[in-house]
Amino acid sequence: MLKKILLLAALLLPVCLVEAHESENGQLSIAHAWSMELPPNAPTVAAYFVIRNTGTQADRLISVDSPIAGAAQLHEHVNQDGLMKMQQVETVDVPAAGTLTFAPMAYHVMLLDLKDRSKLTTGQTFPLTLHFEKAGDLSVQVIVQKQAPDDAPPHNH
Ligand SMILES: [Cu+2]
Numbered sequence: 001m002l003k004k005i006l007l008l009a010a011l012l013l014p015v016c017l018v019e020a021h022e023s024e025n026g027q028l029s030i031a032h033a034w035s036m037e038l039p040p041n042a043p044t045v046a047a048y049f050v051i052r053n054t055g056t057q058a059d060r061l062i063s064v065d066s067p068i069a070g071a072a073q074l075h076e077h078v079n080q081d082g083l084m085k086m087q088q089v090e091t092v093d094v095p096a097a098g099t100l101t102f103a104p105m106a107y108h109v110m111l112l113d114l115k116d117r118s119k120l121t122t123g124q125t126f127p128l129t130l131h132f133e134k135a136g137d138l139s140v141q142v143i144v145q146k147q148a149p150d151d152a153p154p155h156n157h
Contacts, residue, residue: 023140027055033140037122047109047142051100060133061092068126070113
């Protein structure tokens with residue numbers, strides 16, 4: 001009986017990896033894509049995720065886009081004279097055999113000129129495509145939630 005349960009668990013595991021908010025392309029995988037629900041009139045929204053690179057080659061995130069936004073930018077937070085400010089960056093390097101976390105007060109995707117606000121309420125998802133120099137395109141579903149997940153990785157149910 002126990003064996004049966006373990007087998008069942010093993011069979012269910014791969015399903016977990018291809019959940020809506022995860023995406024994989026060779027060495028790169030994107031997990032925990034999320035966004036925080038904002039007031040309905042917020043002019044921009046930020047999206048966050050974790051990029052894992054299991055390969056021996058570094059890659060580079062060169063741009064992002066989403067059908068719900070007219071424009072999408074890569075941003076970082078920097079400490080400027082004691083003030084945290086965000087600014088646009090051209091690209092973000094993904095280290096070999098490493099993890100890069102996009103999170104509040106760190107790297108994030110800024111979506112501007114929002115088109116479909118119905119997707120920006122808690123429980124909804126919207127598509128986001130990441131363009132990498134070597135790995136090509138990776139699309140994920142971003143989950144809109146009320147607050148930040150207290151611990152992004154590891155994945156648990
Ligand atoms: Cu920003």
